Amino acid sequence: MGKKHPDREIVKVEGVRNFRGLGGIRVGDKKVKNGLCYRCAGLHRITDNGVKTLQNLAIRYDFDLRTEREKGEKPDPAIEGLTLCEFDILGDPVAGLSRERITRKEFVSQSMPMEDLYELMVSKATNRLSMAFSFAVACLLKGERFLFHCTEGKDRTGLLAALILGVLGASK
Numbered sequence: 001m002g003k004k005h006p007d008r009e010i011v012k013v014e015g016v017r018n019f020r021g022l023g024g025i026r027v028g029d030k031k032v033k034n035g036l037c038y039r040c041a042g043l044h045r046i047t048d049n050g051v052k053t054l055q056n057l058a059i060r061y062d063f064d065l066r067t068e069r070e071k072g073e074k075p076d077p078a079i080e081g082l083t084l085c086e087f088d089i090l091g092d093p094v095a096g097l098s099r100e101r102i103t104r105k106e107f108v109s110q111s112m113p114m115e116d117l118y119e120l121m122v123s124k125a126t127n128r129l130s131m132a133f134s135f136a137v138a139c140l141l142k143g144e145r146f147l148f149h150c151t152e153g154k155d156r157t158g159l160l161a162a163l164i165l166g167v168l169g170a171s172k
Contacts, residue, residue, distance in 0.1 A: 009034050011057070014050035017041040018153035022161060027169040036145055037136070039161050041153035042066070044074035051079050054147070061139060063132055063148035065089045065156040074151070087132035089125045089156045121159065133163050140164070 009021030018041045023034030038059065046054075062084050064076060076084060122129070132148070139146045150156035 009038075011038065011053070013040065013046065013053045015045040015047040016043055016050055019147075022165065025165060025170060027165065030169075032165070032168060032170075036140060036143065037164065038145075038147040039153060039157045040147060040149045041157075042070075042074055042149055042151045043076040043079075046077060046079075051077075054079060055081055057145065059145045059147050061085050061135075061144065061146035063087055063136065063146060063160075065132065065148060065150040065160065067091065070151055085132075085135060087128050087135075089128055089132070089150070089159075090121065091124060091128070118155070118159075121156065129159070129163075132160055136160065136164050137167060140168075 008025065009023035011019050011021060013019040018039070020039060021034060022032045022037045022039065025032045035057070038057070043062065059082060062076065062079070062082050064071065064084060064086050065088070067088055067090050071086070078084075136146065136148065148157055148160055
């Protein structure tokens with residue numbers, strides 16, 4: 001457990017950055033149950049020990065929120081017992097949000113303030129985001145364990161985490 005948030009669900013998965021569960025986060029007068037839902041950065045550098053950790057956690061689904069281009073550049077490995085579910089939240093590369101290699105021309109043409117990037121992410125991805133969210137809620141209702149990630153585990157992953165926590169009753 002991390003010192004900064006001792007009640008939060010921090011898990012060391014070798015080769016995967018930013019891996020943590022939503023367990024321990026306050027929702028109303030309760031806390032999210034540990035062991036059901038995890039968020040992280042990409043799995044492309046996961047080690048054999050990291051794979052064993054995921055398998056020991058009995059995670060059933062991997063929600064990959066990255067673009068096709070990102071997945072092509074840094075594909076997730078096939079992990080026994082883990083079903084890959086692809087929800088390309090952005091559809092196309094977006095400078096500042098997606099992390100694939102883009103040309104300078106692409107970067108310059110897409111540059112915008114972060115608040116505009118978040119608005120674009122939500123407006124551009126309504127159907128794909130709602131599919132990922134619906135599947136996450138279905139997993140929670142069935143008690144099926146899952147993880148979700150983009151490349152860095154921040155923007156797209158954070159948005160899905162906020163939606164999940166919101167439906168569970170967490171405050172803003």
